[in-house]
Amino acid sequence: MQIPVGVSARHIHLSQEHLTALFGAGAQLHPKKALSQPGQYASEETVDLQGPRGKIERVRVLGPVRPETQLEVSKTDLLKLGMQAPVRESGQIEGSPGLTIIGPQGQVQLEKGVIVAKRHVHFSPDEARRYGVRDGQFLTLRTSGERGLIFEHVSARVSPKYKLDFHLDTDEANAAGVQTGDEAEVIELDGLHEQEHFHGNEIVRVNSSPKIEKPTEFVR
Template identity: 80%
Template sequence: MQIPVGVSARHVHLSQEHLTALFGAGARLHPKKPLSQPGQFASEEKVDVRGPRGTIQNVRVLGPVRPETQLEISKTDALKLGLQPPVRESGRLEQTPGITVIGPQGQVTLTQGVIVAKRHVHFSPEDARRYGVRDGQSLTLRTTGERGLIFENVTARVSPKYKLDFHLDTDEANAAGLQSGDEAEMIELEGLKAQPMPHFHGNEIIRDDSSPQHEKTTESVG
């Protein structure tokens, strides 16, 4: 049961309000390249983010715009910024640290919105049926190679909007020697050996736009 890998570099999702504040009246995102998930894209726009200890420049903005602004970084990035963000699913921003986001036309200071994204696998309902998984289920994946690892506590996310992809951040990918386009093997479902479930009809929940959609790239600027 092989699943393609998508390595997610640091990036930010902006609300329309904050896009305007950072890039000026009438601002919109200009697609640079499509991402692994349908309708999602890396934009031409970049911002700087400033924390208590330091600044990271040229953080990629991903589109389309979201209801809330959210910065997704690695633990290594967090150390540079002087933050201690929790590991969270995208959109779960309560009790997360804030950050100052700096654009060419202005800046905004967030009171919350910084997370380390929880590793997860995107499934379409068809893929969920084929792999025998349900939305929110905990998975175990194994990678091979010189630095092969077993990743536990990988969340399954199911939606008609999704395409099959295992998303993890650059810290996790570097530890396992992974690049986007590599593959991981699903070996367990909550402690049980994974196997097809032909009578399972899939989880047809359509997740909202705050669900994670990551840039499938290893470039350091996100």
């Protein structure tokens, strides 16, 4: 099973309240480029981020607006900002940290919403049925090439709003030497090997060594 790769750079989703605070009364997002997921787009608008020990400028706002503001960054971005954040599924922002968001008309002190997005694959319901994948299932994917890697614990996310795409962040993509438009191969579904994709040495081996009991005393 081959899945197209979509590399996700740092970006932010804004609530309407925060969009207004940052860009002024009556502010709306202006689409700049359509994204792989239906109805999603990169907007013309950008914001600056101020962390405890660093700043990142011109972070793209993605649309449309959401009920809650959420910032998705890489581990490398967190180092620059001087902060830590959890690896989470999109929308799971409880207990995550905040920072200062700076716009052209104002700024927002975000109390929560900074996460490192957990790598995942989007499926439409038809695609999920075709590939035998269910929502919430974990997949293992392999990329090819000079720096090919195996990515474990990849979440399957199924919705009528989605289109087939493997999302990973820039740190992960750079480590594997992949870019948007490349493909990754699914080699495992919830721990069950897809044998037709295996090539010889991925046999699960059971440790048959006898158990050695710890001695109760030393022989002198």
